Amino acid sequence: MKILIMGTGAIGGCYGGLLARSGEDVVFAARGDNLQAISDAGLRIESATFGEFVVHPKAVDRLDGSWIADLILFCVKGYHNEQAMSDMSPAVGDSTTILTLQNGIGSGEQLAQRFGADRILLGAAYIDAERTAPGMFAQRGSPPRIVLGEESGEMTDRAEAVAKVLRQARIETELSSNVLTALWSKLVYICALSGMSCVTRSSFSEVLETTETHAMTMQVMTEALKVGQASGVPLDDELPNSIMAGFLEEKGGLISSMHTDLVAGNPLEVSLINGAVARIGKEIGVDTSANSFIAACLAIADNRARREASS
Helix, strand or coil: CEEEEECCCHHHHHHHHHHHHCCCEEEEECCHHHHHHHHHHCEEEEECCCEEEEECCEEECCCCCCCCEEEEEECCCHHHHHHHHHHHHHHEEEEEEEEECCCCCCHHHHHHHHHCHHHEEEEEEEEEEEEEECCEEEEEEEEEEEEEECCCCCCCHHHHHHHHHHHHCCCEEEECCCHHHHHHHHHHHHHHHHHHHHHHCCCHHHHHHCHHHHHHHHHHHHHHHHHHHHCCCCCCCCHHHHHHHHHHHHHHHCCCHHHHHHHHCCCCCHHHCHHHHHHHHHHHCCCCHHHHHHHHHHHHHHHHHHHHHHC
């Protein structure tokens, strides 16, 4: 299968590396030192699950239409969506499937508006990964996993085909008839982890160890849960409690990629995370005071980073 990795960061690098290792025809959209490193020395992954390996896929900084993807893994940060969709357009053909693995809610709608809903699969990525150097990636913790499916819940041939390719790459893959439940469950989780660590400018362990911010973390999750439920997504009432139990077990090792972006002065994905909860809550009449507060506060850093990037 011809696979384009759109976004050669931690998630795209690791999943794409595994697909390349399994023999798929993988092309990485990359830039700068990442592009140079992959072109010169290959893509190296140090994996807690699979060990260390190097693959030598093609990496390009521009797609010219001479190569059409069967599958695109859309792994860019949400604040790069518009540019990424334009950049990948030449590789999108009549039978291309686009699997979005972004954090938050809303990228599927953006992609559908641009390329048509019939090309989009929704997915939730579960992987502890980072880019450690240009062309080098690390995967830690539990084995990489993806939950994917059609928004309609239909079990289609194309979804089955994508799941088969991912499984052949030894990526644990669940084909779901209700992928929105997986996406919203992850959103509840990430609203707390990313939103609270960013708005407090603190480690998540400090957030959980402080009575006031521990309570606010629960409020953030409860609001996201209620917005999802009111939107018609089946979510268990106990989800915030079960997520909090996991947080307390792992708190020392929990790091938010959005907090990493905040510290680095990069734009933030807050509009697809806490901002999405606030926006949808307002539309359907569900209180989201904690998420709205976080989104409003982080808009300052996000806007500043965008201005600096554009200049």
